Amino acid sequence: MKQNYFELFQLPVSFQMDLADLAARHRAIIARVHPDQFANKSAVEQRMALQWATFANEAFDTLKSPILRAQYLLQLHAPELVQEGVRIPMAPEFLMQQMAWREALEDNQADAVRAEVVEAHAQALADMNQQAAAQDWPALAATLAQAQFIENFLGQLH
DSSP: OOOOHHHHTTOOSOSOOOHHHHHHHHHHHHHHHOGGGGTTSOHHHHHHHHHHHHHHHHHHHHHHSHHHHHHHHHHHHOGGGSSTTOOOOOOHHHHHHHHHHHHHHHTTOHHHHHHHHHHHHHHHHHHHHHHHHTTOHHHHHHHHHHHHHHHHHHHHHO
């Protein structure tokens, strides 16, 4: 299947995503290709239906997640930035912020930094939207690395 995830759902290639529209398009595709619809068909048709359903589910899971969507956009437009072993350097200011957040967590001050981390997460998502729209792939890769840290850290705060 050579089709990309955006093409599958007939969506523009963009970081910005209407999740309700994406979900409706996913449901429509799954209704057509779900393996149960092919129970009385040949083994080849059943296998093809399973492959399409799997592809549609992978595409949906990727596009509904801002982090995975950003990674996918980078795979499409700047694969050299997401190759195995490529490290994206983080800004020193962000590294200092990470240390401050970790210290607060170690000092049982999770509640004190939660709002700040949530705000940083929202800002990272907004930045990724702008960077993708501007096709600034190196900046998107750097912000993606920050957003991944922030999401992981948010998980530790809960």
